[in-house]
Amino acid sequence: MDVAVLVLDIQKGFISDNARMPVAKHQIKPMLEKINKIVEKADSRGVPVVYIGNEYEPTQFIANFLTKKSAIKGSEGAELDERLLRVNEVYFSKNKSNALSNSNLVSYLTANKMNHIVIVGLFAEACVAATALDSIRRNFNVTIVRDAVGSSNDSKREKSLRYLNSKGIDIIDASQLIESFFN
Template structure:
């Protein structure tokens, strides 16, 4: 059996919380959290790694933070994982770019753990999820995205991102992985 890991991307208060600064489409939220938490349970039960990928932007990035509406500024309450997200491990990797592999510690950890397959869940389908999935393919990982465990700005953007990812070789599934 391949060694696989679950990447839980950016399920932080500033994206999915009640007072989110850059919110995911609210209609996607109940199902998104339900499906992500189910994946966390499944991966924990099988003994696979669960990694929490977090945006942490520098408080000194004035222009970028203005563009991002001050979302996920390092040390702010909005940069914390939303309390509704099930935590099954302490494996957390911070990033300041869309692609989670922009933090070299992630690739190092996955290589040291012998991971060959990634399941990616979280937000935003059209941004961080797509960039991370694309980078993972380039690095030789098999990549699966359970569509119901991924959110976007709106349905149209999420659907467009899923179609693009499928075209480049990502397994997009309507079933949980």
């Protein structure tokens, strides 16, 4: 199969009760439920699931300032949240918004002939957008799952999804994804 699910930044620094840079509280539970369902369905159908997390070096002062020191490498905030369903150990760290800034991830996708990326996770207007836009520049097909991405508020999430859709990126709901890709 040429599809991979990228799970972006479901980390304690963003969704735990004491997150330094929190996602809107009302978005967390439904988002996690959708992501976990997608991960479970993808895994049951042999679709690769790739976990990605922010790990900013302590010397990345601007990134750490902008993210309120939420995901410093080695910190609790950089850890994947325990509520996230883990079906494998395929994990790539990043220290920029764009997940494809990690050349090992790009090599993994290319070596496994994955040309369609399904993106879930955080933040719609930041890492999700940066990864999606670079993915289409690199000639990947990209789908973002609307109800499996989060942001600090609903307005930012919806504005970002509208913008990404205007750039040719498919925006679908989790139920549509499961029906289209995993049945």
